[in-house]
Amino acid sequence: MTVTAYTLAVVLDLFVVLIGARFLLQPRPAAAGYGVPAKPDGDPAYLTIKGLRDGTFGLLGLALLAFSGAHAEAWFMLVVALLPLCDTLIVLRNGGQKSVAYGVHFATAVVVLLSAGLLFAV
Template identity: 40%
Template sequence: MHSLAVVLTVAAALGIIVIGGLYLLVPQRIASTFGLPVRPEEPGETGWLNLKGVRDVVSGLVILIPLALGHPDLTGYVLLAAALTPVGDMLTILRHKGNRALAYGMHGGTAVVVALAGVLLLVG
């Protein structure tokens, strides 16, 4: 069970780092994958997407650092807290009448996987 938890943790952290990198490098191209109905069309309007990119890269690192230092319990608690970010994203998308499939599928699914990995690290 511990191995599964570590694999889920690393996959989630690396996934969010990659997504964050894309929001920094090609924000207009990746914007439609977030799920909000309105996306910036001009390069100068992508500041909020760059902020999301920074947030995502840092979030992934915050998950990986305690795991790499050999603190699975701490990583489990960090993951449980980090699961609130995709929940917040999901609720924001739903509130602003965005893509429900992306809200539930991507953001809700991510929240479940991250929380599951956190629980597995805490019990394993």
């Protein structure tokens, strides 16, 4: 179970780093994939903020796992699960596709909570 818990946590953290990088390097396609496309004439600052936020959370998760261990990472995952839950609501409230809201964001929250549970069990 330890290998599974650590592997899932690392994969999730790296995935969030990649999402952050995509928002920094390809902001408009990343926003469309998020479920709420960016307006063509809109301020790109929110896309940059999202990229930095996600990248930072991913790196923080990796650092916690490497330097503080599974228990600290478990608490981090538990708290961070709020983000995809809120992303679900953001997509739904802004006319995004329900399939993206539930199939991407809500499903991500469930996997992050599963990861937290596995890490607490280690």
